[in-house]
Amino acid sequence: MTQESHAAYPMPQLSERDFNSLAHFVTERLGIRMPRVKLLMVQSRLLRRLHELGLDTFSDYQDLLLNSQSAEQEQRHFFDLITTHKTDFYREPAHFDFLAQRILEKLPKGHLRLWSAGCSSGEEAYTLGMILADHSVCHPGFSYEILGTDVSQRILNAARDAIYPEEHVAPVPLAQRKRYLLRGKDSQAGMVRIAPELRQRVEFMRLNLMDPRFPLSAEMNVIFFRNVMIYFDRPTQARVLSGICRHLCPGGHLFISHTESILSSDLPLVQVAPSVFRKLA
Ligand SMILES: C[S@@+](CC[C@H](N)C(=O)[O-])C[C@H]1O[C@@H](n2cnc3c(N)ncnc32)[C@H](O)[C@@H]1O
16 A cells, blocks of 8 residues: 555554453453453454455444344454464474373273364364374274364364465474375465365364353363463453363363463362373262
8 A cells, every 4th residue: 555545544543442342342252361462463453354344443343243233243253353373283292292102002992082172273183183093093992083172163164174384284293294194286285184084083163162061062081272271361261171171071181281370279180290180080
């Protein structure tokens, strides 16, 4: 945009008042804290959306988001834009070593249910998938299922597509890259896709951790709940953690990020390694 056109069509500015009301809505619906320092980030993430909708001001956007007939539909877009999706394959690798050496080693047979809560674009769930698939090859009596959930529909679609830039899979060990990743050709050159056998083993579902009940059909043996509660305030962290714990089977393991902590002492958990907890029987 030239300087002249910029002057003729000034960029909408997010006022403090509009920010506060959007921030309140985000905290109430997603649990995510929105301190004043996030104002410019929120403004820049929403500007393109205003443009797509042909809206001139953030107040108009807020009316659409909160009071219009299409409010619910717009809220989905808004949640996609406002949530932070940074993730990686083999992020915090010590957790995957713990899973392989301390949990799976003792399970030559049986059925394991794993949940990546706040799974973003699927890298965490597929990392689990590769490790579990390797284990089941060597142990025919062993089976597993993996669930990935997130509040953002757009990011869940990306997780289901399972297509990633080649440089993103650098942390995946070579043997697993050969076994579980397909290299793109022509228009997909430079991209890789998770192999269908692995994609079929991972289910993705929209779930807002703020909902009072999680629609899960069974208790989980392993829950990865990492780099999500860091965005929540303390009461929300405690409430969501207690919901997560209710869905962990006795003896099951909960993994949180190394940068997070569990402050509540009321939970039936014992710490077994840095940022790894076991539910008491
Ligand atoms: C930073 S990513 C973490 C991804 C992965 N767990 C990891 O550690 O790499 C945080 C994810 O939590 C999701 N999220 C935030 N608030 C949520 C909520 N209330 N319910 C469910 N998911 C939420 C976001 O959409 C985002 O994809």
